[in-house]
Amino acid sequence: MSNSSEINESKSSNAIRAVRELFNDAIANHDAETIGILLAPNYHIVTGRSDQFHGANEESQRWASVFEKDPKVVYRRTPREIRVNENWGLAEELGDWTGSYSAENGMVNASGVYSAKWQRAEDGEWLIQVEVFTTLECDGPAGGCAKPDPIIRS
16 A cells, blocks of 8 residues: 555544544434434444344434433444545444443443444545444343344245
């Protein structure tokens, strides 16, 4: 990799980290509108419980509903590694996540790992295109840590 490529990759990696921090701040501030702005229109997510949702507008509405139902909810994503393909305007982010949310009998604390695919928009901004979360730990009151629905093969 040439020195200029390394500089561009570092610049893009720093930009992605900055957008990720904006996303974390939006969650902490219960700002669903900002979350929607940071996502590609065709955004797709697989949650830590294996639920799947599609579309930036749907995701923004989903977060708004979560914030309304649970004023104590908070999640944080912490990047470990970001790899960038400058020529194509694509990047992969690998990291760890933590979250706390209210259950009937108290707070639940969950954590795990995630992968995110980013794509640079025509205006030069990096947007999250896909996120996949895997829950590795969950502690809380009975019923607070609901396992994913089973996969039924036909």
